[in-house]
Amino acid sequence: MSDNYLTVIPTDPHWQPGKDAVDRAVTVLCGLLPDDDARRGLEAKWHDSVEVVSCGANLETVSCPHCGGGFALDRWAEAVSELYAEGFPTLMVSVPCCEVETSLNELVYDWPMGFARFRIEVLYPNRAWLSNEELASLTGALGHPLRQILIHV
Secondary structure, eight states, rough: OEEEEEEEEETTTTTOOOHHHHHHHHHHHHSSSSHHHHTEEEEEEEEEEEEEEEHHHHTEEEEEEOOBOOOOHHHHHHHHHHHTTTOSSOOEEEEEOOOEEEEEGEEEEEOOOOOEEEEEEESSOSSSSHHHHHHHHHHHHSSSSSEEEEEEE
């Protein structure tokens, strides 16, 4: 059986909100979910260090934000594994296409994903992407820009 999550993370991988901001954001997100089943799957999670927030099986390509060149998935996974093993002291990598140093969090992922010390996720959200307006409302409640990720594992 596979699982699906609707997840939102701060655009800054190191940023973490306070409990009051999370409570506001959870209230907003609950109002955007279609039913009680989806609301039961909602959870806010804080992490001591940066975590990979992968889109799971949805990931198709990774590319450079500077030149648009592709980053082979096996090479990308190797770079992530090396930094993960060190506890993500940095997210900076040199991209193979143009050899520019950039953050793993700034690479272009198809499907979106990222890195974070905080997330709000909904297991079985019974809906697809948040609209731009919905994401803006959630961003306002949390007090920090957000990125959304649909995870399929």
